[in-house]
Amino acid sequence: MRRIWRGLKLGMKSLLLHKLRSGLTVLGIVFGVAAVISMLAIAEGSSRDAQEQIKALGATNIIVRSVKPSDEAQASGGRPARILNYGIKYADYDRILATVPTIKKALPIREIRKQIRRLQHYLDGRVVGTTQDYADFNMLQVDRGRFLTAADNEKYQNYAVLAATTSKTLFPYEDPIGQSVKLGSDYYTVVGVTKERESSAGVGGSLAAQDFNKDVYIPLNTCRVRFGEKIVNSRSGSMEAEETQLSQITLQVATIEQVQPTVPIIKAAYEGEKFHPKKDVEMTVPYDLLLAAQRTARQFSIILGTIAAISLLVGGIGIMNIMLATVTERTREIGIRRALGAKRKDITQQFLIETVVLSGVGGLLGVSMGIAIPQIIVYFIPDQKAFVTGSSVMLAFSISVAIGILFGLYPARRAALMDPIEALRHE
Known part of the structure; x- marks a missing residue:
């Protein structure tokens, strides 16, 4: 040394x-x-x-989402259908739950683009009809009040939970809890406000980017009754009608090892000419994307x-x-x-x-x-x-x-x- x-x-x-x-x-x-x-x-x-x-989507989750079919698939008998009916049905949801034994939790979602109003304040956001599990699946944290409950859904309550930006836009100086917001022609009582959450990036070609801060969450059953399944949009003097029952189903299995065996069983429950001949349903497996x-x-x-x-x-x-x-x-x-x-x-x-x-x-x-x-x-x-x-x-x-x-x-x-x-x- x-x-x-x-x-x-x-x-x-x-x-x-x-x-x-x-x-x-x-x-x-x-x-x-x-x-x-x-x-x-x-x-x-x-x-x-x-x-x-990708992890935000959940490594043990499997996402089945409605997609608008191509122009060729939309045509019926050589002519485009007057009302475009596509996507996941409630029958698909029930069939998947009945056929796939490895599913631990299931989250049905209906998304509708709507103007959210409160007096002179308004915001073009997203109305999400869902259940009490939505916050856990999407890592949302409640800032004030509470999130939706199973009882809200069962009783078809006109309750709403506002996302952070929605709350600030509609209630710039007031506490929104207990106040009302207008969605369509109905009023909903605000029971909670969520904290800000970073927007998710688009994943692959099947999931678009999502801004969770401009949402309003209402019970799925309430959404089904108040808004129905047919959405009519008026653009430049023309009328377009779409009929969709569910926008997305997020399915959760117990362990990562169960993801790969579960995927083909879920596909068999909704694929094929019998259920969706127009190829209007797609599946995303976050675990595969993560790998x-x-x-x-x-x-x-x-x-x-x-x-x-x-x-x-x-x-x-x-x-x-x-x-x-x-x-x-x-x-x-x-x-x-x-x-x-x-x-x-x-x-x-x-x-x-x-x-x-x-x-x-x-x-x-x-x-x-x-x-x-x-x-x-x-x-x-x-x-x-x-x-x-x-x-x-x-x-x-x-x-x-x-x-x-x-x-x-x-x-x-x-x-x-x-x-x-x-x-x-x-x-």
């Missing part, structure tokens, strides 16, 4: 004799390490953001990490170049040390210590810069996610030290193999 410590002090002294050259050599490692950590942080942040969006997102994230991280590692390689080449020049400059010194009894391993050790010092200092500075850069990016681009992991820091620093040893080994061995007499004659 004493010999290594003496070699370290001698190496530092030698490197400080050429501060500019040593500093420029270190910069190659600094930028390489910083690039590896920053790129992996951005890749990890983007990956985690996407995976959180695909994780695979993509790993590939993305490998690609970015490889690109960033190239800059580390360039830094290593710079270290080798400088150390070869140093060996040439210090040929006479090497000859003197060998003449005084230094062994070849001592010479090799001395030059290796110097290269490790260069790469180690560069690695430490690069780690600091690599941790700071993602924070700066997130500060100026708030939508961009970045997450620095301990494994990426250790990986980048370890590679920087390994590159120092690898690229310093040849110059060190070249110095050690010099003939002492020829080295002493060197001018």
Whole structure:
């Protein structure tokens, strides 16, 4: 240890004799390490953001959703139907529950775009007819009052729970609890308000992005009675009518292992010419999407990490170049040390210590810069996610030290193999 410590002090002294050259050599490692950590942080942040969006749907959930059929599928006998009837029926819901034994919970949902009014205040939002389980399935938290209950649904109550933005828009200065809002031609008593929730991103091609902050939640049975199943929209003088019973069913199984076996059974309960010949129902399995997102994230991280590692390689080449020049400059010194009894391993050790010092200092500075850069990016681009992991820091620093040893080994061995007499004659 004493010999290594003496070699370290001698190496530092030698490197400080050429501060500019040593500093420029270190910069190659600094930028390489910083690039590896920053790129992996951005890749990890983007990956985690996407995976959180999918996890919000529930890894043990299976989502069956109504989709508007294509123009060809809409035509009936060569002519488009006057009333477009599509999507999940209550009969489908009952059949799925009766046929699939692994289902632990089921959440039926009916979504209707409506203007929500209260005196002179109004908001174009989404009326969601659902049950008491909706808040748990979608991770909604109640800010004031309460959420819907099973009794509200059974008794067809005209109760409503407002989302955060809906509440602020309709009741800017008042407490909404106990007040009334108008949906269509009916009035609903507000029993609760939910906290703000981040909008969900669109998943795959089957689920659109959802803004949970502009919703009104009412009991499903109340929605069925008050709004019916037929929605008429008037646009530019033309009348369009759609008939949909349920917009979505979210089915939950007990464990992740039950997801894959359950999927084909659910499909058999609603697919086929007998039930939905127009292909107006689609299924989304969040667990499958999560696995695909994780695979993509790993590939993305490998690609970015490889690109960033190239800059580390360039830094290593710079270290080798400088150390070869140093060996040439210090040929006479090497000859003197060998003449005084230094062994070849001592010479090799001395030059290796110097290269490790260069790469180690560069690695430490690069780690600091690599941790700071993602924070700066997130500060100026708030939508961009970045997450620095301990494994990426250790990986980048370890590679920087390994590159120092690898690229310093040849110059060190070249110095050690010099003939002492020829080295002493060197001018």
